[in-house]
Amino acid sequence: MTENPPGDLHDEGSQWYDGEAGPLVRPYAMTGGRTQPGPTGVPFDLIALVTLDPAAPGMDGDSALGPEHRALIELCRTETQSVAELAADADLPVGVVRVLLGDLLELGCVTVSRPVPPAHLPDERILREVIEGLRAL
Numbered sequence: 596m597t598e599n600p601p602g603d604l605h606d607e608g609s610q611w612y613d614g615e616a617g618p619l620v621r622p623y624a625m626t627g628g629r630t631q632p633g634p635t636g637v638p639f640d641l642i643a644l645v646t647l648d649p650a651a652p653g654m655d656g657d658s659a660l661g662p663e664h665r666a667l668i669e670l671c672r673t674e675t676q677s678v679a680e681l682a683a684d685a686d687l688p689v690g691v692v693r694v695l696l697g698d699l700l701e702l703g704c705v706t707v708s709r710p711v712p713p714a715h716l717p718d719e720r721i722l723r724e725v726i727e728g729l730r731a732l
Contacts, residue, residue: 639693641679644708647671660702663687663695671705 647668660668666685670676676684682692699705 639678639696639707640710641689642677642710644675644677645671645681645696646675646706646708648704648706650703660698661695663691664699664704667692667695667699668704 645667663685667681670681670684678689678692678696681696682689685692687695696705696707700707
């Protein structure tokens with residue numbers, strides 16, 4: 596039987612994290628092993644705005660919602676936030692937040708406003724011409 600070298604992760608006396616790390620939960624445990632939001636796999640842009648749906652069903656007794664889902668709901672309760680803000684405020688990886696938001700979207704708890712794609716924005720040249728035309732008035 597071989598012994599583990601000192602400091603090895605398998606060494607019973609050592610940990611690879613300290614007590615200040617808090618409770619350790621792997622991201623895949625929070626999402627049930629999923630990496631895509633919902634069955635449709637709708638992507639959430641980092642600047643997509645998430646709002647708590649006022650017509651959302653009661654979430655108090657919903658056992659389908661985990662503590663991370665509830666934390667996102669509480670963050671959205673006070674104001675509309677972007678996906679990036681939610682990830683930062685909940686102290687969760689963005690990938691996990693996207694999966695959890697997919698769950699909340701399917702349950703009708705939140706609404707998501709996606710940003711306008713750059714292809715649908717007006718051409719910068721046209722905007723400059725309009726500005727120049729207004730200045731000429």
